[in-house]
Amino acid sequence: MRKKGIRFQLIIWYSCALFAATILVFAAFYFVTRQVLFTHTDQILTSHGDKVAEVMLRQSTDMRQAMQKEAFINEFNDLPGMFVVLINNQGEVLNSSYTINSGDQVFTRLYQETLQLQKPFFRDEQVGSVAMRFYTVPLNIQNQFAGAVMIGHPIDVIQKSLNTLLLVLVVTFLVLSIPTVGGGYFLANRAIRPISTMSSQLRRINSENLNLDEQVSNPQTGDEIEELAVTFNSLLERLRLTFNRERQFIGDVAHELKTPLSTLHNDIEVAISKERTKEEYKGVLKEAFIDTNRVISTLKNILDLAWSEADSGRMKPDEINLSELIEELKDVASKMATSKHITVEGVVEQNITILGKQDKLYRAMLNLIDNAIKYTPTPGKVTLSLHKKGSKAMIYVKDTGIGIAPVDLPHIFERFYRGSKADKVFGSGLGLAIVLGVIKAHRGTIEANSKIGKGTTITIALPLVKAFST
The missing domain is CATH 3.30.450.20 (PAS domain)
Known part of the structure; x- marks a missing residue:
């Protein structure tokens, strides 16, 4: 109906x-x-x-x-x-x-x-x-x-006289009914016309022409209809950016998987082209093992990224003792930094609790610490700190590494972003995109400040238990 x-x-x-x-x-x-x-x-x-x-x-x-x-x-x-x-x-x-x-x-x-x-x-x-x-x-x-x-x-x-007046009023009312309905039809058409135009334009937009800067026309009425048109265009622009990112992501994933799979294919092809010695076969299998590990690592990162970008409202959080988690990460970081003679220090305020998924948060923080240690020259220092600030738990990961170029700094959390040489501190994979997704899933924020040759500071703000539910 x-x-x-x-x-x-x-x-x-x-x-x-x-x-x-x-x-x-x-x-x-x-x-x-x-x-x-x-x-x-x-x-x-x-x-x-x-x-x-x-x-x-x-x-x-x-x-x-x-x-x-x-x-x-x-x-x-x-x-x-x-x-x-x-x-x-x-x-x-x-x-x-x-x-x-x-x-x-x-x-x-x-x-x-x-x-x-x-x-x-x-x-x-x-x-x-x-x-x-x-x-x-x-x-x-x-x-x-x-x-x-x-x-x-x-x-x-x-x-x-009153009866005559009543009759005149009734007749006048009936006579006015026709232009009243006609006027209502005219005004309704005039009010709905911009919406009908927008509806027709929106029906023509699909995934094929979304990148052609298709927009709904702005009626320039200065009212809620114009505001609706602006909102639609803003939504289309966000969808356009999302589609472009997804297309780029698919291309980047294909590129990341193509290299190890091509290498694996070539190694196997060479190995079966003629009889090989036992040592040669072992060498081929070793290279194949490395390539398959690269594929597995890439796929694992993609799955982590998919989880981190899922709706955080679906996450059933657990209570996490963040102080204990950061202390544990400090111990792990100290062991990781020993071979490079890098000092790991920092002050951790006790009894700070948040809500979330401990394993996801642990891996995200470990990713940041690994980057800080890996690209901090010897001798260097990495600082991992935690304290309360209002209704937030503030985490700081600071290093004395090579820093990030100002032109690259706004993009370091994008998926597969390729930075300049100065930005090799954060590589070009999915690591920081996963970190950003995990922090957002925990209703937190993350930002980076860096100077070339002096190091980088990552600041994370996570809501405490009481603030998380409000």
């Missing part, structure tokens, strides 16, 4: 948002208009109702006599369009400005509600075929309920 595209979702969201906003505006306009009209009507009813009640209360304590006086008749005549009803405390209609149908229960209901509330109130009622809004004022003489004044005003015109 095909999922709904982003374009469709944008159209829906845009249309729904605009519809909701339009409905809110129209509803607010309708209810504000309704409130204004009824408020104006209520003000008129209140003014006239209070006036009639005041006049009546001044006339007499006898409601029936007061209702017959000319003043009330004149007061009714002064209220054109108003429906005035006067009721006594028994609910009887004493006087009204219009003829009242005896079967009409409207005023009975209003009278009963007046008895309950004992305060002025508004009610909408249907009197015959006319919709009326009534304002009822209770009359109290000497703190006794004497009756009520009911002032009514037709609201048919208001209701018809």
Whole structure:
């Protein structure tokens, strides 16, 4: 089942948002208009109702006599369009400005509600075929309920006006729906077009044309879409570099394996070309043994490199007493350096622990120490030190060797990097690339500082146990 595209979702969201906003505006306009009209009507009813009640209360304590006086008749005549009803405390209609149908229960209901509330109130009622809004004022003489004044005003015109307004708003909303959806489609297309272009360009990129500087076009919009394009191009550049490194790595591995295998092949070919003496066969086997060792060593380094560059998150670390490990390496280094009359020294802080794989870390450190000893002239000195610095364990491998040329220093941890003659201290194989991978797998960092003729210092920072898990 095909999922709904982003374009469709944008159209829906845009249309729904605009519809909701339009409905809110129209509803607010309708209810504000309704409130204004009824408020104006209520003000008129209140003014006239209070006036009639005041006049009546001044006339007499006898409601029936007061209702017959000319003043009330004149007061009714002064209220054109108003429906005035006067009721006594028994609910009887004493006087009204219009003829009242005896079967009409409207005023009975209003009278009963007046008895309950004992305060002025508004009610909408249907009197015959006319919709009326009534304002009822209770009359109290000497703190006794004497009756009520009911002032009514037709609201048919208001209701018809509101119905017409509602119809206009609904029709307007329906008419606006078409351009709203059309506008949503246009804006969605405009917003999605750069993404569609990038998607099409990305589909055309593969391993064959990745090296042809293929990139997605930058829409220059100054927003998140431009940021996405820049991110894609940055990703493509990293992939391009990775592919190039892998191709170079495969070529370098093939070259490293080709030499010993070719030598082995030639030796065997020569050996079987004719009968040889026992000593000659032993010589051929000895050369074959050396060549096979070179092949095995290269393959072993490749496997170590593959492990070191694997996701460090998959490594199940063990707790390592780094102080004991460095002390052991110092002893091994002293034995390795004895024949060259090189001194091995250094201060090792005790009880420093980290998390990781001890065998991998041991071999990586041994690789560094071996390089330091191998390319330090006699007499020389190699220093191996360890101490804490904040949440890090700091390891220093320092020698007084021939140093590394500045032009080669940034590249010494690359696989199969071929340095200048001054950089023969680190050879040209996989050793330092493996060291870098192991240190990264332990969430650490490594850097080298060197001066030609004065030596090299390798600095390694590894997180302590508490820092490793955070």
